[in-house]
Amino acid sequence: MKTKTLTKTDILGYVFLIISFAFGLYYANTDLNYFDTVYAVEDGFVENSQFVLLLCSSILLFFYFFKFFKHKNVYWKIGVLVMAIAFFFASGEEISWGQRIFHIQSSEYFIENNAQHETNLHNMVVDGEKINKLIFSQLLTVMLVIYLLILPVVYRKVASIKKLADLFAVPIVKWHHTIAFLIATGLIVFVHSERKWELYELAFAVIFFLIFLNPFNKKEIFTAKS
Template sequence: MKNLSRIEVFGYMFLIITFVNSLYFGFTDASLFNEHYAQEDGLVENETALMLLLVSVLSVYHLIKLWKFKKPLWKVGTLIFAILFFFAAGEEISWGQRIFGVESSEFFLQNNAQGETNLHNMVVGDTKINKLIFSQILMIVMVLYLVFVPVLYRKVRAIKNLADTFAVPIVEWRHTIAFIVCTILVSIIPADRKWEVYELAFGIIFFLIFLNPLNRHIFQKNDAAEQ
């Protein structure tokens, strides 16, 4: 494993501090954890939005820096990630609705589980979009991406070429280990809003993945893979 950059060290320290605080508050004061630490628009949720936004900004940086050196499909993939993580950051804080004191429209008041201006809390019939897509489906996708794709990338040439062509960062095993450890730690926290911490962990880990992935050559001017 290559030496970690200072930013990566800071990222892992942030992840560790997050879980030290979460475990302490979660076990000693569930009320404080739920109503302040991990509340709506609280510290954890805002940190999650910030980490997702940083991934988007990093993707835009790569796009601008390497525009002249990369092929169209690489640009498409990088742009998609920039938009995707920007959208996720906006959704996390309901697009700044409470920050700027903006009232929800009648549509969101009637169709959003929390009456907020976002899509992930929408309710269709009796189904909560957040539970179906952002919890169940997304978790399956994350497990595939963080556990199985790294193996396929190393073993299957077609998967490797596809990922590199569309600028899909492939996780290092340290990222996978961090994901597994975070999953175990979150599962033992007794506080109800512990999954907000899980979302923050995802945000931090994804920033670390995009910062220095296994196929780090996709973010270099020379496209040749490292031997």
């Protein structure tokens, strides 16, 4: 039987997210300069929290990969490995692969073609448009709608989709994950700053970590069951 109750980790994650959003909303509406230059600034609290949580998701997925490697088929291994690499890539992109931390100079190519003159892909500019806007934002929005709203329903009702999702180890959200994303989406409207997306990305990082820890289909995909 799948429990519908929140785990202690879920509660801790949501409390952290609520506090982070509360401070973000407060600063964005009382001291926008502080929000932009301190709270949500590059390498600030919000961005560093994103990095840590995205990296934790990657580490958790690699842990699953090696722990259950001998019990699972090649499709499961492909699914988990792709997700682990994707979240490792996302964590690296978030801090420009440590460039600012280690004071590494960007190459001439990135200086000319990156909106922030840094060594990362999501801020690259193509024909005057940032890749982050064209792909990472618009495409990700469509994927999130499918993943958070459509897939959970289809998974529960269509046996073939359930079988395919479990085969490739796709974690299915519990409804509290979906509700948390919807609330975060609603609250972000009240942050009147271009840097509000840093706060939204933090919600993404927190909630996905919670999804990987305890998905709806955890018994099917993250146990030794073949």
